[in-house]
Amino acid sequence: MNKPYILLVEDNPDDIELTLRAFEKNRIVNDIVVLRDGAAASEFLFDRIGDGRGLPQVILLDLKLPKISGLELLEQIRAHESTALIPTVILTSSKQEEDLVEGYRLGVNSYVRKPVDFNEFVEAVRQVGLYWLMLNEAPPTAGGGL
Amino acid sequence: MSEPSEVTLADATTDAAVLQPNLALVLERITDGFFALDADWRIAYMNPEARRLLRVEGDPIGEVWLEAFPKARGRRFEREYVRAMRQQTPVQFVEYSATAECWFEVKAYPSSDGLSVYFRDVSNRIEAQRELEHNARRQRAIIDFGRAALGGLSYEQLVEDALDVVRDVMEAATVDVYRYDPVAETFTVTASAGWAAGTAFDPKRPPLEHLRHVVRFGEAFVCADLAKDPRAAELAGLRANGAAGLIGALIGTPYQPIGALVVATAQPRNFPVGDVRFVESIAQTVAEAARSHEAYQRMRQVIESIRDAFVSFDRNLRITYVNARMARFWGHTPGEMIGMPLQELARVAGAAAESVMAALRATIEQERPRTFESRFDGSWYEFRVYPFSEGVAAYVRDITKRKEEQQRIIDLNQELERRVEERTKQLELANKELESFSYSVSHDLRAPLRAIDGFSQALVEDYNDQLDGRARNYLDRVRKAAQRMADLIDALLGLARVARTAIVYRNVNLSEIAASFAEELRERDPSRTIEFTIQPDIVVKAEPHLMRAALENLLGNAWKFTRNVGVARIAFGRTSEGEIFVSDNGAGFDMTYAGKLFGAFARLHAVEEFEGTGIGLATVARVIHRHGGTIRAEGCIGSGATFTFTLPEHPDGAAL
Numbered sequence: 001m002n003k004p005y006i007l008l009v010e011d012n013p014d015d016i017e018l019t020l021r022a023f024e025k026n027r028i029v030n031d032i033v034v035l036r037d038g039a040a041a042s043e044f045l046f047d048r049i050g051d052g053r054g055l056p057q058v059i060l061l062d063l064k065l066p067k068i069s070g071l072e073l074l075e076q077i078r079a080h081e082s083t084a085l086i087p088t089v090i091l092t093s094s095k096q097e098e099d100l101v102e103g104y105r106l107g108v109n110s111y112v113r114k115p116v117d118f119n120e121f122v123e124a125v126r127q128v129g130l131y132w133l134m135l136n137e138a139p140p141t142a143g144g145g146l
Numbered sequence: 147m148s149e150p151s152e153v154t155l156a157d158a159t160t161d162a163a164v165l166q167p168n169l170a171l172v173l174e175r176i177t178d179g180f181f182a183l184d185a186d187w188r189i190a191y192m193n194p195e196a197r198r199l200l201r202v203e204g205d206p207i208g209e210v211w212l213e214a215f216p217k218a219r220g221r222r223f224e225r226e227y228v229r230a231m232r233q234q235t236p237v238q239f240v241e242y243s244a245t246a247e248c249w250f251e252v253k254a255y256p257s258s259d260g261l262s263v264y265f266r267d268v269s270n271r272i273e274a275q276r277e278l279e280h281n282a283r284r285q286r287a288i289i290d291f292g293r294a295a296l297g298g299l300s301y302e303q304l305v306e307d308a309l310d311v312v313r314d315v316m317e318a319a320t321v322d323v324y325r326y327d328p329v330a331e332t333f334t335v336t337a338s339a340g341w342a343a344g345t346a347f348d349p350k351r352p353p354l355e356h357l358r359h360v361v362r363f364g365e366a367f368v369c370a371d372l373a374k375d376p377r378a379a380e381l382a383g384l385r386a387n388g389a390a391g392l393i394g395a396l397i398g399t400p401y402q403p404i405g406a407l408v409v410a411t412a413q414p415r416n417f418p419v420g421d422v423r424f425v426e427s428i429a430q431t432v433a434e435a436a437r438s439h440e441a442y443q444r445m446r447q448v449i450e451s452i453r454d455a456f457v458s459f460d461r462n463l464r465i466t467y468v469n470a471r472m473a474r475f476w477g478h479t480p481g482e483m484i485g486m487p488l489q490e491l492a493r494v495a496g497a498a499a500e501s502v503m504a505a506l507r508a509t510i511e512q513e514r515p516r517t518f519e520s521r522f523d524g525s526w527y528e529f530r531v532y533p534f535s536e537g538v539a540a541y542v543r544d545i546t547k548r549k550e551e552q553q554r555i556i557d558l559n560q561e562l563e564r565r566v567e568e569r570t571k572q573l574e575l576a577n578k579e580l581e582s583f584s585y586s587v588s589h590d591l592r593a594p595l596r597a598i599d600g601f602s603q604a605l606v607e608d609y610n611d612q613l614d615g616r617a618r619n620y621l622d623r624v625r626k627a628a629q630r631m632a633d634l635i636d637a638l639l640g641l642a643r644v645a646r647t648a649i650v651y652r653n654v655n656l657s658e659i660a661a662s663f664a665e666e667l668r669e670r671d672p673s674r675t676i677e678f679t680i681q682p683d684i685v686v687k688a689e690p691h692l693m694r695a696a697l698e699n700l701l702g703n704a705w706k707f708t709r710n711v712g713v714a715r716i717a718f719g720r721t722s723e724g725e726i727f728v729s730d731n732g733a734g735f736d737m738t739y740a741g742k743l744f745g746a747f748a749r750l751h752a753v754e755e756f757e758g759t760g761i762g763l764a765t766v767a768r769v770i771h772r773h774g775g776t777i778r779a780e781g782c783i784g785s786g787a788t789f790t791f792t793l794p795e796h797p798d799g800a801a802l
Contacts (some may be wrong), residue, residue, distance in 0.1 A: 012593050012597075014593065014594070014596070014597035014600070014601070015593060015596065015597070017600075018596065018597065018600040018601075021600070021604060063589070064589050064590075092589070093589040093590075093592040093593055093596070114592075114596060115596075116592060116595045116596050116599050116628055116629055116632035117599055117625075117629060117632075118596070118599050118600040118602075118603040118604075119603065121596070121600065
């Protein structure tokens with residue numbers, strides 16, 4: 001799987017569905033890999049580093065995840081040189097200041113609060129997609145079609 | 147008197163026969179008295195000087211000597227003359243002659259046929275000698291008395307001594323000490339010596355006038371004979387008691403009279419100046435003693451009345467003074483303890499005393515006062531030690547109670563700290579739980595809402611052709627309700643955050659916050675006409691984020707509730723009493739429900755009328771209360787509301 005793709009780490013099936021719908025609404029056609037907990041995501045990423053298959057172009061992270069939390073996963077991602085530069089966006093319900101601060105401290109690229117209003121959510125996803133998938137020049141070590 | 151007469155006498159006795167022709171002539175002329183007795187004691191010759199001295203009027207020649215001068219019988223004159231005749235030896239003596247009322251120096255030379263007697267008046271010499279002796283005695287008495295005054299005598303003893311000394315030296319009948327009361331100008335006898343009991347003169351009738359004179363002029367009152375002195379009319383009582391001569395001397399000075407020392411003699415007496423000076427001198431010493439006695443008494447009163455035990459030591463750490471409290475502590479009387487070396491007390495007191503002694507010595511050496519505490523016999527004592535020229539003084543206070551209280555306070559504080567720590571831990575735990583609860587609320591409660599909203603929207607979008615207007619309306623309501631619940635959750639989280647936020651006081655310019663938020667409100671609905679009146683430069687000490695939240699809530703409310711007013715007037719300012727207010731001319735409220743305004747979810751208007759979570763004012767009140775301030779609301783339906791709050795000027799009592 002060497003096509004550029006998005007990794008979505010999210011445990012809530014409703015949110016997964018709505019997020020995919022938001023992407024669809026925004027005509028983002030990239031492949032999306034969905035993983036339901038932090039441990040699975042961690043495994044997925046480090047398997048990919050091991051066998052040389054492509055890493056995701058963007059990682060969308062929920063914070064509250066089973067097994068390994070979003071922030072812990074973020075820390076792992078930033079700690080490994082192969083994944084350190086992958087654009088990672090926190091996509092969460094929480095607007096707790098601590099999460100925000102901790103997220104940025106660990107090197108998240110963007111922090112998006114999922115609004116209750118679906119229209120607003122679509123707009124937020126559009127912004128994220130527009131910036132990180134189309135405008136942003138992905139760093140050479142990051143996935144993006146390798 | 148004259149040396150030549152001695153020569154004459156010697157010549158006369160050497161060879162009577164040779165000198166016989168001249169003898170009578172010589173004897174007639176010499177200034178000594180001379181008479182000769184024959185072997186039968188008859189007067190054989192008496193020169194003119196002898197006749198004058200012995201006051202002989204007729205012719206005594208041939209008379210028996212003792213018959214001519216009967217007063218000499220049994221006296222020394224007779225004894226000496228008899229001895230001279232019997233033993234045939236010259237005699238010489240000085241004796242008072244009752245006949246002549248003066249002192250004679252007598253030399254008698256016996257011969258085989260009689261006795262030759264030469265004599266002369268030596269009264270002046272004797273008087274002078276006696277006066278010298280008397281003077282010496284007075285001097286001695288003054289010195290002795292002065293010494294006694296310096297010594298350890300009590301004032302009362304000293305006055306007794308003064309009375310005795312004066313009476314003795316002056317051979318006075320009575321001596322009195324009067325105390326003078328300068329306010330009442332009266333005298334009271336405080337001590338007396340002399341007069342047999344019952345004859346002492348009446349203290350109710352003190353001899354006032356002459357004592358006043360003494361006090362006024364500081365001059366001694368001297369009277370040789372009360373019976374002959376016109377000044378002594380008022381002293382009739384004194385005289386009746388047998389006083390004849392009188393000296394009254396001032397004790398003290400005319401500026402500071404203390405009293406008088408009054409000496410009375412039984413016989414009239416021409417007091418020599420020495421006597422007057424003597425009485426004055428004793429009076430002066432009594433004055434000094436009285437003064438130091440008074441000062442001492444004052445000091446004693448102070449030292450005895452203080453609550454501390456007091457002790458003073460000389461430089462060898464022997465006790466020079468203890469007050470009753472200190473003596474009681476050791477089970478002694480103060481008198482018993484004077485002179486006692488500290489070591490003796492230290493033996494009883496044990497090891498604790500060693501450090502006290504060391505501290506006392508150090509105080510004497512360094513000449514610097516010090517304060518220290520020492521434990522002895524289960525009690526705590528505070529020592530305040532002061533050096534002075536002759537030693538060291540110590541004030542000792544039992545501070546056991548204070549110590550125990552201190553210990554209790556320390557214990558209490560520790561207990562309190564422990565409890566605070568425990569409570570803090572509990573609070574921290576509770577806070578963490580609350581945080582995780584808030585976290586869950588914000589994360590987990592919102593997720594279903596998102597699903598409700600998102601899938602309602604999806605239905606509308608994807609299945610629009612299958613939905614009629616009613617179904618779409620329901621879905622719209624579902625979505626609105628979800629949105630409203632999301633707002634409520636956010637508001638509740640905000641309220642919870644107010645409670646959690648640690649307050650760090652900073653200068654907050656409320657006027658600037660109000661002005662910028664007013665701008666924001668204008669932009670929110672540009673169609674509305676709003677007159678904002680914002681008093682500039684209202685600066686308070688507060689937590690900036692919380693104050694901003696509170697103020698924005700109040701202004702937001704004012705903005706919201708003036709929606710239906712043609713020209714909205716919103717004011718922010720500070721009253722002359724320092725209260726800060728936000729007022730509007732909007733919908734207002736019924737004062738009956740004023741108390742409910744600040745409760746969470748309290749609403750006085752229907753949601754359709756004015757939207758809102760019902761949490762805003764609860765948040766405001768919590769912010770103000772967390773700052774230690776107060777808030778109140780005043781309003782009237784249809785004519786606006788005013789929210790007034792205060793903030794403490796010095797939060798936490800600290801000077802900022």
